[in-house]
Amino acid sequence: xxxxxxxxxxxxxxxxxxxxxxxxxxxxxxxxxxxxxxxxxxxxxxxxxxxxxxxxxxxxxxxxxxxxxxxxxxxxxxxxxxxxxxxxxxxxxxxxxxxxxxxxxxxxxxxxxxxxxxxxxxxxxxxxxxxxxxxxxxxxxxxxxxxxxxxxxxxxxxxxxxxxxxxxxxxxxxxxxxxxxxxxxxxxxxxxxxxxxxxxxxxxxxxxxxxxxxxxxxxxxxxxxxxxxxxxxxxxxxxxxxxxxxxxxxxxxxxxxxxxxxxxxxxxxxxxxxxxxxxxxxxxxxxxxxxxxxxxxxx
Numbered sequence: 037x038x039x040x041x042x043x044x045x046x047x048x049x050x051x052x053x054x055x056x057x058x059x060x061x062x063x064x065x066x067x068x069x070x071x072x073x074x075x076x077x078x079x080x081x082x083x084x085x086x087x088x089x090x091x092x093x094x095x096x097x098x099x100x101x102x103x104x105x106x107x108x109x110x111x112x113x114x115x116x117x118x119x120x121x122x123x124x125x126x127x128x129x130x131x132x133x134x135x136x137x138x139x140x141x142x143x144x145x146x147x148x149x150x151x152x153x154x155x156x157x158x159x160x161x162x163x164x165x166x167x168x169x170x171x172x173x174x175x176x177x178x179x180x181x182x183x184x185x186x187x188x189x190x191x192x193x194x195x196x197x198x199x200x201x202x203x204x205x206x207x208x209x210x211x212x213x214x215x216x217x218x219x220x221x222x223x224x225x226x227x228x229x230x231x232x233x234x235x236x237x238x239x240x241x242x243x244x245x246x247x248x249x250x251x252x253x254x255x256x257x258x259x260x261x262x263x264x265x266x267x268x269x270x271x272x273x274x275x276x277x278x279x280x281x282x283x284x285x286x287x288x289x290x291x292x293x294x295x296x297x298x299x300x301x302x303x304x305x306x307x308x309x310x311x312x313x314x315x316x317x318x319x320x321x322x323x324x325x326x327x328x329x330x331x332x333x334x335x
Contacts, residue, residue: 059203066206073156076219078142081172083180089173093181096174099316100242101166102182104308110182111190116161119260120198123161127190128182135193136182144179151213160195161258163245164213169238172223201258210258213245229315231283236323239316243269246303248335251327256303264302265333269324274332277324286321287314 084090097103107113110129116122126135136144143154151164170178197205204210227234240251246266247253253268253276267276279296280286289295293306312320 058207059199062203062206063199064206065208066202069158069206069212070160071157074150074152074158074214074219075156076146076150076152078145079223081141081145081176081179083141083176083183084173085180089177090181090184092174093177093179095311095313096178097181099308099311099313101163101305101308102178103311104305107190109188110185111188112193113191116260119262120196121201121260122194122196124191124194125161126193129185129188129190130183131187131189133190133192134187141179144182145175148178149175150217150219158212158214160197160212162213165216166242166245168217168221169224169241171226173226175223198261200261205258212258229319231315231318231322233319233323233326235315236319236321239312239320240323250330250334251324252330252332252334254333254335259303266303266335268330268332268334270327270330271325272329272331272334275329280321283318283321286324287317290317 098108105113105115105125106128107125110127111131112125112127112135114123115125127133128136130137136147139147139154146152146154146156147159147162148164148167149170150168151159151162153159167175201210205212224238227238229235243251246256246259247269248266251269252272253266253274255265256263268274269277271277280289285296289301290306290309290312293304293310294300
């Protein structure tokens with residue numbers, strides 16, 4: 037018995053040493069990943085100046101999560117303070133201390149579409165995979181709107197990752213947006229707006245960061261450890277869409293942040309989602325109903 041316990045102790049000790057070594061490797065690799073440079077080709081983008089385009093930019097800012105993260109005035113805010121993760125988002129208005137004061141148009145494109153800083157380094161937490169497929173017209177409208185926002189004082193950017201999240205990032209089990217994006221893809225062609233699955237597919241790009249490219253849901257990579265898993269939006273096992281067979285039921289959930297039984301839905305950015313118009317929401321619902329079945333957690 038003593039001999040067995042001795043060997044078990046040695047085995048446990050070796051496992052702890054191996055785990056510590058792996059954690060140290062992940063920690064160091066995370067530093068290298070954060071400092072890496074990604075070269076992308078930024079095509080010229082003309083910014084609109086007409087009232088309709090600026091209004092379109094305002095709508096996108098408020099309904100696609102920008103206001104939810106950066107605040108309605110673009111001043112930055114404490115977006116995450118949960119599970120040991122702290123994220124204070126950048127101040128992006130033209131006021132004192134703005135993180136984007138010196139941005140050229142190509143820098144805005146690099147950040148929004150590619151998840152990269154002006155130096156080409158990854159912008160941690162920025163969910164650019166959700167915005168990479170913006171058309172040039174929508175991206176131009178969004179940038180034009182942000183650039184004309186009133187100047188306000190704002191927050192200082194701060195990102196504090198819990199040690200386990202940093203290690204998993206370094207080991208490649210969590211990726212930043214710049215690693216998920218195919219930077220060589222050309223901007224998509226515009227599709228007609230309407231309550232259709234084709235238009236809904238365009239709208240649904242904003243959901244992939246949490247629900248996955250296949251919309252199968254599951255634990256959100258890089259999210260705070262205490263966040264619940266994202267729902268399965270396909271008709272597969274554990275699907276949330278069974279609760280919303282009609283567009284009206286789906287829209288009621290988005291507008292209220294509650295399931296049909298009255299239960300509140302956690303984490304979803306309903307402050308932004310509730311600003312979406314009827315055409316986008318009906319199109320999104322129509323698209324989700326066309327998805328092939330995937331198991332919950334398959335993302």
